Amino acid sequence: ADATIKDKVKELVKDKNSQEDKARAIYNFCAQNIRYVAVEYGQAGYEPHAAFEVLKNKYGDCKDQAILVVAMLKEAGISAWPVLIATRSEHDLHDDFPSMLFNHCIAAVYLKDKLIFLDPTAETCSFGDLPADDQNRKVLLFKEDKYEIHPTPLYPSAQNIIKQDTLVKIKPNEEIWSEKSIFSSGIYEQAQRYWLLYTPPELIRRQIEQRIQEFSIGANLEKYEIKNLKDLNNHVTLEYDFNGPEYFINAGKLRIMPEFAGIDSSMVAQDKRRYPIDFSVLDAKENTVTVELPRGFSLKYLPENIEIDNPWFKFMVEYSQKNNKIFFVQRIEAKKRIIPENEYPEFKKALEELARKLKQRVVLEVK
Numbered sequence: 001a002d003a004t005i006k007d008k009v010k011e012l013v014k015d016k017n018s019q020e021d022k023a024r025a026i027y028n029f030c031a032q033n034i035r036y037v038a039v040e041y042g043q044a045g046y047e048p049h050a051a052f053e054v055l056k057n058k059y060g061d062c063k064d065q066a067i068l069v070v071a072m073l074k075e076a077g078i079s080a081w082p083v084l085i086a087t088r089s090e091h092d093l094h095d096d097f098p099s100m101l102f103n104h105c106i107a108a109v110y111l112k113d114k115l116i117f118l119d120p121t122a123e124t125c126s127f128g129d130l131p132a133d134d135q136n137r138k139v140l141l142f143k144e145d146k147y148e149i150h151p152t153p154l155y156p157s158a159q160n161i162i163k164q165d166t167l168v169k170i171k172p173n174e175e176i177w178s179e180k181s182i183f184s185s186g187i188y189e190q191a192q193r194y195w196l197l198y199t200p201p202e203l204i205r206r207q208i209e210q211r212i213q214e215f216s217i218g219a220n221l222e223k224y225e226i227k228n229l230k231d232l233n234n235h236v237t238l239e240y241d242f243n244g245p246e247y248f249i250n251a252g253k254l255r256i257m258p259e260f261a262g263i264d265s266s267m268v269a270q271d272k273r274r275y276p277i278d279f280s281v282l283d284a285k286e287n288t289v290t291v292e293l294p295r296g297f298s299l300k301y302l303p304e305n306i307e308i309d310n311p312w313f314k315f316m317v318e319y320s321q322k323n324n325k326i327f328f329v330q331r332i333e334a335k336k337r338i339i340p341e342n343e344y345p346e347f348k349k350a351l352e353e354l355a356r357k358l359k360q361r362v363v364l365e366v367k
Contacts, residue, residue, distance in 0.1 A: 001075040002052040009075040022076045023109050023116075024127040028232045030069045030120040035059040048105075063105040065120040070107050079110040083117065085139040085152070088280070093138035095149055106134060108141055108150070115141075117152050124193035126232045129159070132187050132280045136337075157333045160186030160283040168215070168247065169292045174255075176216055176247045181239045187281055193236045196226055208240050215258070216244020253366045254300065260289050260328040261303070261317045261358040268348035277339040277347075289328040296367050299326070303360035312336050312347050315354065319362065326362055 001009070012029055013022040037059040048054075048063040051071035060068065066082045073080035084102040086093055091101050106119045117139075122131045136154035140147055163183040168176055184192045196204065205221065212219040224240035248255035267277060299321055308315040314333040321327070339347050 001071050004052055004055055005071060005075055008055065009072050012072075013076050019078055020111050023073060023078050023080075023111060024233065026072045026076060027069060027109075027118050027120060027127045030065060030072065031123050031125065031232065032230070033058065034065050034068060034120065036065065036121045036123075037061065062121050066105045066107045069118060069120045073107075073109055081108050081141050081143055082106075083108050083139045083141045083150075085134060085137055087133040087137065088135075089133065093140065093149065095138070102140070104134070106139075108139075115150060122190065124190045124197065124232075126189070129155070129186060129190070131190065135281060154337065155186060155281065157282040157284040157335070160188060160281050161286070162188040162283075163286040164288070166287075166289045167292070168289065170247060170294055170297075172294045172296070174246065174248065176244045177241070178212075178215060178243070179239070179241045181237055183235060183237050185235055187283070189236060192238070193229065196229055196236065196238065212240075212242045212244070215242070216247055218246070219244035248364075255297070255364040255366060257291065257326075257362040257364070259359070259361055260287075260319075261306075261330050261360070263315075263332065263351065263355050263358060265351050265355040268344075268351050273341050273344045276341055277344070279334060279337050279339075282334045282337055284331065284333040287328075287330045289326075291326040291328075291362075293324045293326070293364070295324075297324075297364045298367060299362075300365045301361075301363035302326075303362065306354070306357055308350075308354060310350055311343070312339060312350065317358065328362075 008029075009026065012025045016022045016025055034054065035058060038061045048067040049060060051068045054060040054064045054068040063082070070080045070082055083106045085104045085106055086101050087104050090103050091099070093099065093101075106117055108115050108117050110116075116128055117130055117134065118127070119125060119130055119134055125131055130152060135152055137152050139150055139152055141150050161184065164180065165183075166178060166180045168178045170176055182192070205224065208224055209219075209221045212221060219242050222241040222243060224238065227237045227239070228234040229236055248257060250256075302319050302321060305319060306315070306317045313335055315331070317328075317330045319326070319328055
């Protein structure tokens, strides 16, 4: 590490007390401030540039960025090494079959008696997380005097979450005012952060305006807010408020609410499969809706709650009422990343049966 690297590391870790906080600060800097530019001709296709050159230029390919983050971590007194990986599009590494089928370079840091893998080319990926293509792969880790083969983690569903919370207030004239928040983590956060970072504000607004039409035809977006967009240490959230001229399906004095529950069954449209279904990662999705009713509405029908736990997923949907509010919660958690061909018929049956059960709606009556 030259003086430039020493000074930058000193600046990044000066107020950090733990090794993890120091490593996080260094990783965040490299991920967010060093642009990925592939330089793959001649010797540069195989040999990384010196770490001080990458820092000076503020760009580099995957091996350049890995070398820089490793050099900076070592300067901070933290054990770190470069790692070669064959991402999911390539054949995985086998312990007993020598090969050089690597197409990517990442880094590994040793903290609290365990290895944590880092991909500084993934600028919207938080410390301790990995892009889907880097997960569940065998990798070649280069130490000072030897190499080691290690697996990268396949993160549990609890790490890859998308959660949507919606509040709908019905006015006496049956117009609505609503607020919605979208929280994500893992692969969903990586994608949402990237989209919010690189999509022009007018296009973000336009897409939100299109989405709210699902709640109310002619809905009007009042405002939207993005939180923690450039802060990799905190989850990015998208929040927006809107109003609309209608919400129910009218049937005389009955008011039928939109369908809250649902699941995508298009993946099981085929009767048979020749290949497995690969979801890439394990994930979890949660959707909550609270509907606040004015006076003059009574509950006519509330769908039954559903809870399912099978080999492929865990699912629950719950409807409830308290005072003038209707509450809805739906959660689904993947339990298997890959559905083999021999399990597909039963998986298809379970998913289609669930999709049919969910086709129910809350029904109200106007007094």
